[in-house]
Amino acid sequence: MIVFLSTAVIDFFIAFGVIIGGSLLAAIGAVFVSYPPASTMLDTAMRLKIWAIVVAIGGTIDPVRVIEANVTEGHLSPAVQQILLIACAFLGAHLGTELIRWIVRGGL
Template sequence: MSEFYAKAAFSFLIAFGVVIGGALLAGMGSVLLWTPPKDKMLIVADNLKIWALVAAVGGTIDPIRVIESHMLEGYLSPAMQQIGYILFAFLGAHMGTSLIQWMCHTGG
């Protein structure tokens, strides 16, 4: 079961890193282009959320196939593991987006 926790942690951290890294680099790029970084960072963080999820779970349709094939055969454990990885990846992407929103909050 420790393998599950390791993969779940990696899914979380990859999704979190994609959102944070993409938004921060977009902010740096907008500074270089003399545009407000706050607006661009918020937009990019929101747009990267789904792509971070895809990147964290492998970037292919394989996790969905695993869920489908195992559920149809009656094996719930592998399907639940894949759903867990997807949930951890979503949580990482959501927390990354929330952190960017918090960083860009001006208090007004």
Template sequence: MAVFLSKCLLDFFVAFGVVFGGTMLAGISAVITLEPPVYKMMNVSEQIKIWAMVAAIGGTIDPIRAIETHFHDGHISPAIQQIMYIVCAFIGAHMGTTLIQWICKGGSSG
């Protein structure tokens, strides 16, 4: 159980870090190229979300193949674990995007 939770946390923070770090660097790039950083950061945060998830879960099709193999063999638990890793990566990427949007809007709720 500790290994499972550790991997979930790792996937969450890797996905969060990819979105947050990539978007912040895009904002720096926008400033250097005299473009509006808010627009660039909002755009990049949405575009990089899926790649953050891919990076967090391993960057290959293997996790999806593992779900298929385990489910096909009747082993539900490993398939559910793989799905939970993907969900944790999605939550991390989504929270990173939400934080960037919140920062770009100045903390306002609208």
């Protein structure tokens, strides 16, 4: 259980970091080419969301294979764990995107 929770937290923060880091670096690049940095940040965050999830879960199709193999054999616990890890990665990416949206729109 501890290993699963540790992996879930790490996946969350990897996805969160991909969104925040990618968006901030895109804004810096936008300044260099005279694009509006705020809209570039938000657009980049939206486009990076799915890739942040892919990066966090390992960047391969293996989690999907684990789900498929365990469900067909009747073992639901490993499949549920993989789905929860994907959900944690999604939450990290979504929270990162919402934070960028909040920064771009000026906070409260």
